[in-house]
Amino acid sequence: MITIADDFRTLASRYRLGTPPSGPEERLVGRNANYRIDTDSGRWFVKKFRFSDAADSLARCLAYDEVLAAHPDAGLPRSPRCVVADSDLGVLVQEYVDGAESGTTLMVEERFTPAVAATLGRTVAQLHSLDLRDLPAREDRPTPAPAVGLLGGIPQRHVRHLTGGELAAYGLIQSDTVLCDALRALAADSAAAATTPIHGDLRADQVLVRADDVWVVDWEEFGAGDPARDTGSFLGEWLYRAVLDIPTARGGGDVMARGGSAGAVLRRGHEKARALAPIPRAFWQAYRTARDVDDDFVRRTGAFAGWHLLDRLLAGAATNAVLPAIHRAAAGVGRSGVLNPAGVHALLGTDVHALLGTDVHALIGTEQPS
Numbered sequence: 001m002i003t004i005a006d007d008f009r010t011l012a013s014r015y016r017l018g019t020p021p022s023g024p025e026e027r028l029v030g031r032n033a034n035y036r037i038d039t040d041s042g043r044w045f046v047k048k049f050r051f052s053d054a055a056d057s058l059a060r061c062l063a064y065d066e067v068l069a070a071h072p073d074a075g076l077p078r079s080p081r082c083v084v085a086d087s088d089l090g091v092l093v094q095e096y097v098d099g100a101e102s103g104t105t106l107m108v109e110e111r112f113t114p115a116v117a118a119t120l121g122r123t124v125a126q127l128h129s130l131d132l133r134d135l136p137a138r139e140d141r142p143t144p145a146p147a148v149g150l151l152g153g154i155p156q157r158h159v160r161h162l163t164g165g166e167l168a169a170y171g172l173i174q175s176d177t178v179l180c181d182a183l184r185a186l187a188a189d190s191a192a193a194a195t196t197p198i199h200g201d202l203r204a205d206q207v208l209v210r211a212d213d214v215w216v217v218d219w220e221e222f223g224a225g226d227p228a229r230d231t232g233s234f235l236g237e238w239l240y241r242a243v244l245d246i247p248t249a250r251g252g253g254d255v256m257a258r259g260g261s262a263g264a265v266l267r268r269g270h271e272k273a274r275a276l277a278p279i280p281r282a283f284w285q286a287y288r289t290a291r292d293v294d295d296d297f298v299r300r301t302g303a304f305a306g307w308h309l310l311d312r313l314l315a316g317a318a319t320n321a322v323l324p325a326i327h328r329a330a331a332g333v334g335r336s337g338v339l340n341p342a343g344v345h346a347l348l349g350t351d352v353h354a355l356l357g358t359d360v361h362a363l364i365g366t367e368q369p370s
Contacts, residue, residue: 004035004048007089015084017093018042036096043096045080054090057220060136061085061092064219067132067197075126077199077216080208097215103207107241110250112204114282119214120207120234121286128196128227129291135197136223144233144304144311146173148187151180165320169313172323172331182338183310186303190226193300198225202233228297231287232304235348238280239305239337240312242273243330251275269333270347277348284350298351302344306337 009020018039033048049057065082084093106112142148151174154162162170173179199206200221208215246268249255313331317323337344345351 007091045094045096047092049090055087058085058087060222061219063136064222077123100208100210103204107204114278117279117283118286121283122290125287125290132197138223138225143187144307145314165317165323168323169317179335193226195224196227198230202230204237228300231301233308235280236305236308238276240309243333245272273347280348299341302341303338305344306334309334
């Protein structure tokens with residue numbers, strides 16, 4: 001079996017990556033096979049793509065690397081430099097950022113600061129403001145999961161590859177005609193919106209932080225798209241975190257006892273969202289300061305924040321035989337966000353214009369797709 005070390009030695013013989021290591025490489029977390037490899041000439045982040053779209057993903061990463069190099073003073077999100085991208089091997093080599101921590105680690109340990117969020121908001125706004133031609137097309141990835149084409153059913157040839165959790169998650173979503181109609185409508189609105197350069201998958205785990213320095217990584221979805229995808233995903237990350245935190249002591253309070261009433265769950269959800277709100281609020285305020293947006297963009301951002309929770313539902317379901325209750329609760333909040341995007345902004349305090357006529361209590365509670 002060819003290992004990442006074998007691939008790296010092949011690349012090191014072609015490029016100046018230094019003497020390949022003789023010891024084991026360090027495996028890092030990620031959907032693909034990610035490693036840190038040290039040589040006598042540097043420390044490298046090495047990603048082995050495991051899926052059939054490896055060449056396309058590599059091309060998108062390189063495209064953003066080229067944009068960053070061509071616009072050094074544009075205030076764009078920083079990203080580690082791409083050193084090698086080999087589509088035959090499906091391997092990407094980038095400079096390794098020593099001492100940086102993942103945004104997910106900072107989120108879980110309650111060390112993700114409003115200052116980091118503001119940096120992200122400002123730089124992402126600059127990306128969305130950049131006038132670029134010949135960006136990679138994104139027709140094959142126009143929305144988060146679930147893809148609109150799967151809302152009506154899953155082809156039989158794909159069913160056998162799904163986990164029990166995924167089957168349950170799709171059943172939950174597909175049986176909710178109101179939600180499915182809203183997702184289709186949002187996808188249509190998004191397709192009609194003016195496109196800009198977007199990251200396409202902006203989550204906390206795509207962020208690296210070292211002191212005051214912030215990087216955005218994993219540009220595999222980079223291309224022309226609806227900028228509300230990026231802003232919605234980031235706001236949705238914190239809604240999702242708030243739901244996951246309901247039974248925990250994170251953000252203050254005690255661990256929630258089993259069998260709590262619906263009212264108690266509702267109150268906890270609001271408390272957790274309020275505790276986290278300064279972070280998405282800092283992101284949004286910095287974004288709005290750097291880039292003018294219209295009311296429809298605000299609406300799509302809130303709706304995509306809800307869709308993000310459905311995306312996370314399916315991502316978690318891929319490794320579960322059943323759907324945990326907390327994931328079902330997240331699906332309910334996601335549903336409410338898609339149907340009531342102003343409620344997302346009201347709950348997080350991200351847009352004063354969205355507060356009018358909004359029922360915040362409809363957003364976080366016990367409602368689930370039916």
